[in-house]
Amino acid sequence: MITKFIEKHPKWTFVILIGVNVAWYLLDQAIKAGPKISNQVAGIFTPIITAIITGFFAWSQLNLGKEQKALAAQQAKTAHSKLKLDLFDKRYELFKSVLEHFSYGFDLPLDLNEYLCLTFSEETEYTVATDRKEFITPICERAYQKIEEIKFYNRTNKMAREVDLSKIKFLFNDEIHDILFDFSKQAFDLVTDEYEFLHHSLISYRNSYIGGKSSTFDIQGILTKRSKLAAQIKGTITEKIRPFLHVPE
Structure with a gap:
């Protein structure tokens, strides 16, 4: 699933990877700066990272659903053609x-x-x-x-x-x-x-x-x-x- 996404959307894959890396970098710097700052940064970036990951898997499931629907339609068309033949x-x-x-x-x-x-x-x-x-x-x-x-x-x-x-x-x-x-x-x-x-x-x-x-x-x-x-x-x-x-x- 991930491989297909990367093959179809290389630019979005690049952007997502950069975003995740930046988020993790800032979170890491915040942790090094102290507990107070790290907690604040974590409160900001953790939901963002979670949203990105959740959104990616939701998109993948949606895309999979579309592929399954297209496959079912093709199978129905094939069955109809076979019936006519x-x-x-x-x-x-x-x-x-x-x-x-x-x-x-x-x-x-x-x-x-x-x-x-x-x-x-x-x-x-x-x-x-x-x-x-x-x-x-x-x-x-x-x-x-x-x-x-x-x-x-x-x-x-x-x-x-x-x-x-x-x-x-x-x-x-x-x-x-x-x-x-x-x-x-x-x-x-x-x-x-x-x-x-x-x-x-x-x-x-x-x-x-x-x-x-x-x-x-x-x-x-x-x-x-x-x-x-x-x-x-x-x-x-x-x-x-x-x-x-x-x-x-």
């Missing part, structure tokens, strides 16, 4: 989970060949297989399993989004909840349509190969849904959610 992180994670579900559907391959994944030997035998049904069955089963993973992902994430949406209502507001609820439902419907498109395409592919009836499916409706959802993100959703997702200072 934690809130930002929670909001961002929830919003990201909604976007990830849509991104999955938006990027999902709709080319059946991506799921058939014919090996080199299968491609070679494809046009010359004698028992076409026996040949194509394991290929279609393999593709079917991959397509079923889409359905599983969609249902699993639908349940996860329901939990997230309940949190969104408290961490954002009712308006954001309603917007993201509707968007999440549309994203689920998009992936459902894509699953059904691929599922029916696989059945048609198998039937066509073994000589059965095949069908064609319109992919344009799915592509239109993708475009509309992407437009919502760039437009209304970004505009409404931006105030909640700015990085806190």
Whole structure:
């Protein structure tokens, strides 16, 4: 404490030291001059010295109180900033989970060949297989399993989004909840349509190969849904959610 005072106020330290030394010198001279004079001088300078020392420690305590108050204010500011950052992180994670579900559907391959994944030997035998049904069955089963993973992902994430949406209502507001609820439902419907498109395409592919009836499916409706959802993100959703997702200072 004393060291800090000396470092911050070297001039006042010098003055105080001179004053104390002068007082002690005069008191010492008075003592040498005799009891009567020494008592008079002591009566004058002892309170002065005591006042100087008391004042110094009082000032030090006041300065310490100010430092503690400043430290408490800084700690409160830090805690508030951390709270804002934690809130930002929670909001961002929830919003990201909604976007990830849509991104999955938006990027999902709709080319059946991506799921058939014919090996080199299968491609070679494809046009010359004698028992076409026996040949194509394991290929279609393999593709079917991959397509079923889409359905599983969609249902699993639908349940996860329901939990997230309940949190969104408290961490954002009712308006954001309603917007993201509707968007999440549309994203689920998009992936459902894509699953059904691929599922029916696989059945048609198998039937066509073994000589059965095949069908064609319109992919344009799915592509239109993708475009509309992407437009919502760039437009209304970004505009409404931006105030909640700015990085806190």
